[in-house]
């Protein structure tokens with residue numbers, strides 16, 4: 001009976017955060033609730049919009065204490081208010097530029113002072129602004145690396161001692177399908193995203209003895225507001241549906257569910273891996 005009640009609650013909450021893609025499913029989907037996430041402290045970078053906002057929202061819906069940082073102060077403040085209003089634990093939000101390593105470290109420490117040790121870290125912030133090879137100079141190269149991979153390492157380094165003291169944790173790095181398919185005008189971003197896969201494997205090895213799991217989630221082409229506004233028109237939509245084995249557009253909620261599973265104890269010994277959610281892009 002308890003299980004049924006909890007499942008229903010989770011389904012209701014998930015339905016508040018789901019997007020158009022799921023409405024095309026023939027039956028009402030029902031998603032998992034993870035008891036181990038109740039009260040767990042999670043930190044998400046780039047959590048104010050896009051996929052990050054969905055991770056924040058769904059982690060909070062599972063009862064986790066969520067802290068997130070982002071450059072976009074208005075969107076972050078709005079998200080925090082909407083989660084609190086719907087009755088989930090109030091998230092911690094700070095405006096932080098993840099390229100500023102000291103500021104990121106400070107935000108993680110402040111979040112842990114407020115909520116307790118961070119035992120779930122989602123390294124999500126990124127910037128996929130398109131740039132031609134000819135226009136990239138060393139300053140743009142360094143900036144692209146700083147926003148797309150450097151902070152993953154320093155956030156992981158910061159949470160390591162608290163995860164170790166807590167007996168373990170889960171670090172989830174957002175990679176990208178772009179490192180595996182034919183795309184142009186993103187050389188720095190793609191280099192960083194490929195690097196995240198290597199970083200994931202080496203950190204899994206280094207931190208594993210302390211019970212810390214490190215995984216990489218590789219989203220396919222996901223229909224975030226930014227993608228829909230900037231990049232996905234009719235031609236792209238057709239390309240996506242032709243490339244995917246399951247011809248259905250992917251939405252942030254589809255990626256959030258694997259993040260929840262990796263954050264929860266259900267994935268207890270899954271580490272050092274890449275987890276692809278791309279509708280079977282070929």
Ligand SMILES: NC(=O)c1ccc[n+]([C@@H]2O[C@H](COP(=O)([O-])OP(=O)(O)OC[C@H]3O[C@@H](n4cnc5c(N)ncnc54)[C@H](O)[C@@H]3O)[C@@H](O)[C@H]2O)c1
Nearest residue numbers: 046049050051070071097098124125126174176221222226
């Ligand atoms: N959307 C996709 O199709 C897709 C595909 C593959 C991988 N990904 C990956 O998923 C993750 C999320 O992607 P998204 O599409 O939601 O991105 P997005 O651009 O929509 O959102 C990124 C978030 O990070 C924030 N951000 C950017 N620079 C920042 C900085 N310097 N400091 C702090 N915050 C900053 C932005 O304000 C934004 O809220 C990224 O790691 C991205 O590489 C996305």
